[in-house]
Amino acid sequence: MHQVVADTLNRHRYDAKIDLDEAKQDALLLLREGFKQSRAGEYRHNKQAVGLCEHEYQEEVTDKEWEGIRDRIFRCLDNFFDSRVFNYIRETKIENWLPVDAMDSFEFETMKIYVAPDFAIRNHRGNAILMDWKTGRVGDQGDILQIVCYGLYAKAKWGMDPARAIGELHYLLAGDTRQVSLDQETLDEGQNQMRGSIQAMKELLWDPVENHGREEDFPRTENLGMCRRCNFRRVCRPELAAPPE
Ligand code: SF4
Secondary structure (H helix, E strand, C coil): CHHHHHHHHHHHHCCCCCCHHHHHHHHHHHHHHHHHHHHCCHHHCCCCCCCCHHHHCCCCCCHHHHHHHHHHHHHHHHHHHCCHHHHHHHHCCHHHECCCCCCEEEEECCEEEEECCCEEEECCCCCEEEEEEECCCCCCHHHHHHHHHHHHHHHHHHCCCHHHEEEEEEECCCCEEEEEECCHHHHHHHHHHHHHHHHHHHHCCCECCCCECCHHHCCCCCCHHHHHCCCCHHHHCHHHCCCCC
8 A cells, every 4th residue: 555655656756647547456466466475475585575474374365355455455545546635745846845765763862763754745834744644543542653753753854843844644544634743742742652662661671781682581471362363473382373384
């Protein structure tokens, strides 16, 4: 989904327009390619390859599930092509698009924080609009924290005062948009959450300076029902995972 939206915007950037039907065909192609890669187990030796939990654990993906995934992607694309933001981006001069790497980072109180905003643009007031395409449910609390990180990233990368950055969360499945202003209160709250989260992770480490943990400090749950649904059971409880094909 993210790949198709990025490709769509890039093609518009170079004036090679793409319509909704083409975007859907591209999405279908990517979906099929990813599925094939995953079924062939390419993810075991290629980090960039798609890997589905279902293939790792030899679980069936039914036609109904497959169609459900395809329909959700198509609905996201319908909403994206129909959205005000897509029009807005197309009407904005290319020189006001802000460069965003697929994966970037910034320092937060000596910690390296990785971010990957989907798109960023400078508006006519000189403010940065940092956008994220979401395919999940609307209003997840973590989404605001993500925008706070983008605001701090905008400061580190472009020297922009976070107060001049606006976050936009575009929920493509629901066709909904939320704006997040990075006022001092939102920033303070977000940074406090980040500190708390970093501290909580460090407290679990045997050597927080070297970022080392000890396996015995992380006992396994006795709730085997949870383990049977866990993506890490191959390494953690191999007896619950069928051997790889
Ligand atoms: S298999 Fe998953 S849920 Fe079970 S103990 Fe290991 S990590 Fe935890």
